[in-house]
Amino acid sequence: MIVTTKQLFELAYGKYALGAYNINNAEQTMGLFRGNMDSKAPFIIQISKGARSYTNKLMLEAMIRAADEIFPDAVFATHLDHGDEATCYDCIDSGFYSSVMIDASHESFDENIAATRRVADKAHAKGISVEAELGQLGGVEEDIAVSEDKAHLTDPKQAAEFIERSKCDSLACAIGTSHGAFKFAGSQGLHFDVIEQIQKLVPGFPLVMHGSSSVPQDEVARINAAGGKLAGAKGVDPAQYLPAAKLGVCKINIDTDGRLVWTRVHREFFRDKPDKFDFRPVGTIFMDEYAKFIASRNVLLGSAGHIDEVRAALQK
Numbered sequence: 580m581i582v583t584t585k586q587l588f589e590l591a592y593g594k595y596a597l598g599a600y601n602i603n604n605a606e607q608t609m610g611l612f613r614g615n616m617d618s619k620a621p622f623i624i625q626i627s628k629g630a631r632s633y634t635n636k637l638m639l640e641a642m643i644r645a646a647d648e649i650f651p652d653a654v655f656a657t658h659l660d661h662g663d664e665a666t667c668y669d670c671i672d673s674g675f676y677s678s679v680m681i682d683a684s685h686e687s688f689d690e691n692i693a694a695t696r697r698v699a700d701k702a703h704a705k706g707i708s709v710e711a712e713l714g715q716l717g718g719v720e721e722d723i724a725v726s727e728d729k730a731h732l733t734d735p736k737q738a739a740e741f742i743e744r745s746k747c748d749s750l751a752c753a754i755g756t757s758h759g760a761f762k763f764a765g766s767q768g769l770h771f772d773v774i775e776q777i778q779k780l781v782p783g784f785p786l787v788m789h790g791s792s793s794v795p796q797d798e799v800a801r802i803n804a805a806g807g808k809l810a811g812a813k814g815v816d817p818a819q820y821l822p823a824a825k826l827g828v829c830k831i832n833i834d835t836d837g838r839l840v841w842t843r844v845h846r847e848f849f850r851d852k853p854d855k856f857d858f859r860p861v862g863t864i865f866m867d868e869y870a871k872f873i874a875s876r877n878v879l880l881g882s883a884g885h886i887d888e889v890r891a892a893l894q895k
């Protein structure tokens with residue numbers, strides 16, 4: 580059941596965070612739905628600009644619609660991750676998306692507000708909610724690369740003004756995380772003080788944490804042992820997810836970790852079975868492993884076990 584992001588946030592606020600997982604293909608879609616059903620969690624599917632053009636945006640939408648039929652008990656929202664204005668409008672017009680993210684965080688404060696406001700006006704007219712970003716995360720996210728010296732934390736006072744003027748429905752805050760598998764390069768951990776201050780200024784407003792993959796060290800070691808070169812990769816401590824959720828972070832973005840599961844499964848499979856060249860045996864292992872990974876994250880996010888109560892609240 581595709582639901583609105585707004586409803587999911589209202590039900591989760593202050594209690595748990597929704598896992599927001601990026602997907603690109605059929606195996607990931609199946610693993611994602613299975614993992615969420617196994618852990619009985621509501622969730623958010625993130626679709627990036629790159630994922631929309633990897634095969635075709637209609638292919639991705641069709642796979643999600645099919646998964647919705649295969650797993651009729653699933654409760655989820657569909658979300659554009661890191662959109663520019665044109666992509667946001669395309670998604671709003673498509674009728675498929677629960678929410679869109681306009682990422683104009685690289686623009687000036689006023690231009691970020693203006694772009695977000697334009698998107699919000701169009702989105703709200705169709706009942707779609709809008710995530711914006713203020714501050715800048717370091718790291719690499721598809722075609723956006725931000726060096727550590729350009730990255731800066733969200734200013735809580737600016738955040739309050741931004742929310743008021745831009746009419747966004749949720750805000751991605753830079754609190755020290757970065758995109759990709761090499762986080763905290765030369766800088767410290769998470770700044771919960773920033774979230775706390777924003778919450779004091781705009782109580783009840785849903786916040787979003789990007790760059791939240793934990794980059795499990797056993798995963799990295801297995802990838803490297805099977806020929807990978809990811810020395811020094813590290814991520815967020817996943818024990819921080821729930822404390823962040825209690826401070827009003829409703830959505831936690833996890834993409835890199837899914838790619839690491841994919842890389843580990845494929846590297847080990849073809850290392851151990853050099854005579855194989857079929858899609859399905861390795862794809863089957865990946866779907867199982869990705870489902871297990873998703874279920875384990877939902878436990879840490881606190882979203883596991885909430886699906887029945889969320890469905891009941893939304894069907895009232």
Ligand code: 13P
Nearest residue numbers: 759789790791792834835
């Ligand atoms: P990770 O690279 O930490 O998975 O973050 C993904 C993300 O924030 C997508 O918007």
